[in-house]
Amino acid sequence: MIFGGSVLGLYLDNFLFKNIHTNIIIHSISFVIGFLLVLLVIRISKNTGRMLAKYGRKGIIKRMETNVLVKQGAYKYMRHPMHLGLLFFPLSFAFLISSLSFILLIVPVEIILVLILIKFFEEPEAIKKFGKEYLEYKNRLPWFCFKICCLKELLKNVPKNLNFKIKIFDKK
Numbered sequence: 001m002i003f004g005g006s007v008l009g010l011y012l013d014n015f016l017f018k019n020i021h022t023n024i025i026i027h028s029i030s031f032v033i034g035f036l037l038v039l040l041v042i043r044i045s046k047n048t049g050r051m052l053a054k055y056g057r058k059g060i061i062k063r064m065e066t067n068v069l070v071k072q073g074a075y076k077y078m079r080h081p082m083h084l085g086l087l088f089f090p091l092s093f094a095f096l097i098s099s100l101s102f103i104l105l106i107v108p109v110e111i112i113l114v115l116i117l118i119k120f121f122e123e124p125e126a127i128k129k130f131g132k133e134y135l136e137y138k139n140r141l142p143w144f145c146f147k148i149c150c151l152k153e154l155l156k157n158v159p160k161n162l163n164f165k166i167k168i169f170d171k172k
Helices: 003-016 024-055 080-095 100-130 130-140 148-155
Strands: none
Touching: 003 024, 003 080, 003 148, 024 100, 024 148, 080 100, 080 148
16 A cells, blocks of 8 residues: 555656656655655554553563553553554654645555454454453544543554563464
């Protein structure tokens, strides 16, 4: 999505915003915004991933899997904090390459696609995995939360969890 969006965005820029790629000031400002957004995406993804690793695993399970519904940290304010961070990745990349078409046309489509994936794949999978506990959690919390307390929690550093065991191969 990012590579295709970049190519399409730059292509459309040549028709819709002809002189945008010759302006060094626009490129500089856009690059700084993109760089800061990338740092934000990395921080949110790292923190939420560590939160899942720390609280979402009980016993020996496959790497990147969870078997406990996480309700700590940013997960006590919203159901999908990691996705919130990842929604900003296409936007950050669009700013890095200074593509106004990517920012205005393609990023919104990519965000809508991610939201559709959450709604029709992620949420049903969580309901199947955690059952009634997730349904209660879902009824209590929104997908995303933009309150200051929530955003602080989202950006708070979560230390690495070194006390969990990983099951690398399935034994059948």
